[in-house]
Amino acid sequence: MSAITSIVWFRRDLRLSDHEALLAAAAEGPVLPLFILDPVTDAALSGAQRLRLKASLIVLAADLKAAGSRLILRRGEALATLLTLIAESGARAVRWTRLTDGPSIARDTRVKAALKAQGVTAESHGGLTLLDPWRLKTGAGAPYRVFTPFLRALTQETVAAPLPRVRLAAPEGGIASEDIERWRLDAPMGPAAPALADRFRPGEAAARDRLDEWLDGPAARYPEDRDRLDRPEAGTGLSDHLALGEISPRTIWAALDRAGGAAGPEAVRRQLVWRDFAHSLLFHDPEMERENWRREWAAFPWRGENDDAERWRRGETGVDVIDAAMRELWATGRMHNRARMLVASYLTKHLLTHWRIGAEWFRETLIDWDPANNAMGWQWVAGSGPDAAPFFRIFNPETQAGRFDPDGAYRDHWLTGAGAETFRAMSPKDWRKAAHDERPAPMIGLKAGRERALEAWARMREKTGAVSAEG
DNA sequence: GTTGACTTGCT
DNA sequence: GCAAGTCAA
Numbered sequence: 001m002s003a004i005t006s007i008v009w010f011r012r013d014l015r016l017s018d019h020e021a022l023l024a025a026a027a028e029g030p031v032l033p034l035f036i037l038d039p040v041t042d043a044a045l046s047g048a049q050r051l052r053l054k055a056s057l058i059v060l061a062a063d064l065k066a067a068g069s070r071l072i073l074r075r076g077e078a079l080a081t082l083l084t085l086i087a088e089s090g091a092r093a094v095r096w097t098r099l100t101d102g103p104s105i106a107r108d109t110r111v112k113a114a115l116k117a118q119g120v121t122a123e124s125h126g127g128l129t130l131l132d133p134w135r136l137k138t139g140a141g142a143p144y145r146v147f148t149p150f151l152r153a154l155t156q157e158t159v160a161a162p163l164p165r166v167r168l169a170a171p172e173g174g175i176a177s178e179d180i181e182r183w184r185l186d187a188p189m190g191p192a193a194p195a196l197a198d199r200f201r202p203g204e205a206a207a208r209d210r211l212d213e214w215l216d217g218p219a220a221r222y223p224e225d226r227d228r229l230d231r232p233e234a235g236t237g238l239s240d241h242l243a244l245g246e247i248s249p250r251t252i253w254a255a256l257d258r259a260g261g262a263a264g265p266e267a268v269r270r271q272l273v274w275r276d277f278a279h280s281l282l283f284h285d286p287e288m289e290r291e292n293w294r295r296e297w298a299a300f301p302w303r304g305e306n307d308d309a310e311r312w313r314r315g316e317t318g319v320d321v322i323d324a325a326m327r328e329l330w331a332t333g334r335m336h337n338r339a340r341m342l343v344a345s346y347l348t349k350h351l352l353t354h355w356r357i358g359a360e361w362f363r364e365t366l367i368d369w370d371p372a373n374n375a376m377g378w379q380w381v382a383g384s385g386p387d388a389a390p391f392f393r394i395f396n397p398e399t400q401a402g403r404f405d406p407d408g409a410y411r412d413h414w415l416t417g418a419g420a421e422t423f424r425a426m427s428p429k430d431w432r433k434a435a436h437d438e439r440p441a442p443m444i445g446l447k448a449g450r451e452r453a454l455e456a457w458a459r460m461r462e463k464t465g466a467v468s469a470e471g
Numbered sequence: 472g473t474t475g476a477c478t479t480g481c482t
Numbered sequence: 483g484c485a486a487g488t489c490a491a
Contacts, residue, residue, distance in 0.1 A: 138490065146489050148477060227479075270478080341479070380478095387488085393480055400480095450481095454486080461486090 004171050005029030006093040006121075007085055009036065009078075011104070013097040013127065013245035014060045015204040016067060018162035020125035021095035030169045032089050033064055033071050037183055038078040040107045044371065046364040047188040048333040049243070051197055054185035056244045059203030061180075069168040072177045079111045086120060088175055093121035097245070100133050100279040101371040102286030129276045130159045130249050133283035143284040145386050150277050151270065162251045192330075192426040199332050200240055200367060207241035211255055214238075215265070222264030229321070229336050229401070229410040236268055239368035240334070242275070249275065278376035281386060288385075289375045290356060297384035299463045301456050302354035308443050309353045312346070313361050314431050315414075315423070318442035321401035322346050324414035327423040331414075333367035338404055344381040345395040350449030352456060355382035383457070394450045415439070 006025035010033060013019060025031045035057060045053060061071040074081045082094055094115055099105065108124060115122035126132050136144060136153045144150035186193040201210070214236045218225070225234035241247045249272050256272075259265035282288055292298060303309075311317055315326035325339035335343070340362075347358045355378040362378070363369050379385025381393070405411055413419040424435045434440075444452070 140490085144490090146477075149490055274478085338479075387477080395480070457486080 003030065004032045004089040004091045004175075006095055007032045007034050007082065007089070007091045009034055009082065009094055009096040010060070010071075011035075011041065011096060011099060011245075012243070013248075014056045015207075015246050015248065016063055017165040017204065018127065018248040018251050019097070019166060020127045020163060021097050021123075022166045023163050024123070024125065025093065025095045026166050026168055028093065030171045031069065032085065032091060032171050032175065033060075033069060034082075034085060035060075035071060035073050036078055036081045037073070037075040038081065038107070040078065040103050044101070044103065044363075046369070048196060048365050048367045049363075049369045050185040051189050051193055052200060052202065052240055052333070052367040053244060054180060054183070055197060055200065055202035056246060057180060059206075059246075063204060064168070067166075067168050068170045070171065070177070072175055073180055073183075074178055075183065078107055079114050082111065082115065083118070085175070086118075089172070091120075093123070095123050095125060097127050098124040098132075099128060100283040101289065102282075105283075105286065127248055127250070128245070129279045130154070130253055130272060131157060131276060133276075133280040136280065143280060144277070147274065147277055147387060150280070151273050154273055154276065159250060159253050162248060162254050190428070195331075195422065195426050196333055196367075199334075202246070204246045207238060207247035208251075210237050210241070211247065211252060215255065215259060219259065219262065219264035219268075223267055226267065227338050227404050229325075229339055229405040230407065232336060235336070243368040243370045275370075275373060277386075278370075278372040281376055282372040288379065289359075289371055292384035293375075293379050293386060294384050296464045297382075297460070300384070300460045301352070302348070303352050304354060305357060306351075306353060308351045309347065309357050311440070311443065312343070312351060312353070312358075314427075314434065316434050316440050317346065317351075318440040319346065319397050319446075320411045320415060320439075321397045321405065323439075324411045324419075327414040327419065329362075329365050331419065331423045331426050333365060335366070338400070340377065341381055342395050342397055342400055344378055345393070346397060346449075348378075348382040349394045349453035350444055350446065352453060355379060355384065394453055396446055396450070398446060 005028050008022050008025045008031055016022065022031065064071045112122040131154065136150060138144055144153065189196055218234050222234055225231045228234060238247065238252065242249065253269065253272060256265040256269050285293060312326065315323040317323055322343050325335055325343050329335045344358055347353050348355050359374050359378040362374055376385060380387055401411065414423065424432055427435055
């Protein structure tokens with residue numbers, strides 16, 4: 001037992017390995033690990049990920065205990081809580097891992113300035129992404145707006161090797177922690193909570209096990225199976241671990257590197273670069289969680305909240321693959337990446353509904369929700385985001401289903417099979433009647449919906465004056 | 472100013 | 483095969 005030197009403020013970095021802030025703090029003396037349920041964190045967290053976070057914090061607390069330390073949980077405004085803990089513990093420094101979303105950056109900037117004004121060392125550290133989000137710039141000195149050049153630029157750089165697991169000294173006793181049960185993080189999911197919690201394995205050790213499992217098996221078949229809706233085991237299954245930082249992207253990167261250029265691991269590396277790209281985009285445009293990344297898209301005649309959107313959320317659109325995917329989302333807190341593109345395309349194009357409404361539903365339902373990935377993904381599909389050629393890309397759900405769920409196993413599972421039963425059992429009361437009914441008729445034909453979206457796009461082009469026939 | 476290139480698509 | 487558009491060099 002010795003006097004505490006630094007506080008490590010955990011947020012989306014719930015791990016003990018490859019943790020810069022923790023390692024730097026431990027090198028200076030005894031550490032007080034702290035998680036704060038503050039208003040900014042609270043506002044961003046929604047149903048399923050709240051539950052996921054609770055599970056992760058319980059494992060982190062156990063891991064810290066096993067390492068001879070302990071996790072302190074507090075609820076309250078971030079700065080006030082930190083100042084209280086500094087007073088209680090005598091800490092002289094606070095360290096954390098930087099985030100890239102606007103609200104977090106705003107909060108952390110305020111906290112850092114206030115702590116420094118009090119003579120406390122306040123320092124943020126990298127590790128959320130492979131490279132810091134400001135690192136890669138185009139020849140003109142601007143942030144990249146297109147993925148491929150970003151990928152090429154990142155390939156030229158060296159991604160740092162993961163840092164070793166921290167060794168902690170036991171902190172002084174007497175600092176009280178709150179009881180996580182009293183935070184009621186599972187409350188928003190209601191009766192669905194236990195079934196949902198049964199489906200994930202939280203924590204750093206589980207994340208590493210999953211990575212090893214994937215490398216030993218599914219990795220070899222990943223190039224052929226990754227797009228198959230009916231082969232969910234093909235994916236790495238690391239997204240929820242990554243979203244809460246139970247494993248670091250650099251750790252995954254290094255493990256994939258050891259696979260020596262095999263096609264599967266290389267394809268997943270590319271996915272990690274997409275993640276870095278998303279964080280870089282959000283860092284440079286903090287508004288993009290809510291505003292069109294291409295601001296001229298304000299002229300697009302998207303509909304706001306509407307009955308079709310509610311049917312989309314409940315999986316009652318009448319388009320089989322869309323409804324299957326939306327039920328999977330509700331029942332598991334996950335959705336296949338390709339299914340995400342399909343449901344996003346259907347909502348924003350066929351149903352002409354604003355991507356923000358879809359993005360908000362993903363925030364509420366995904367256990368792997370991440371502000372940067374969510375914002376970029378939705379805007380990429382909607383057409384308001386990065387990457388050119390948006391209107392080459394109105395997905396035909398039936399064509400897609402035929403290609404990536406050829407036997408209909410995925411659709412059957414969620415529409416009539418065991419998945420459908422699970423979904424009914426986990427659904428709110430007012431959803432259940434419809435879930436038992438016959439399949440509803442689609443709200444708009446696939447062809448008519450596509451044409452309507454193309455017309456809306458053409459109208460926007462006229463309005464914004466960006467007419468290609470100009471030259 | 473020109474040109475090659477573009478994660479997941481379409482008919 | 484084509485591409486309603488844009489970016490990076």
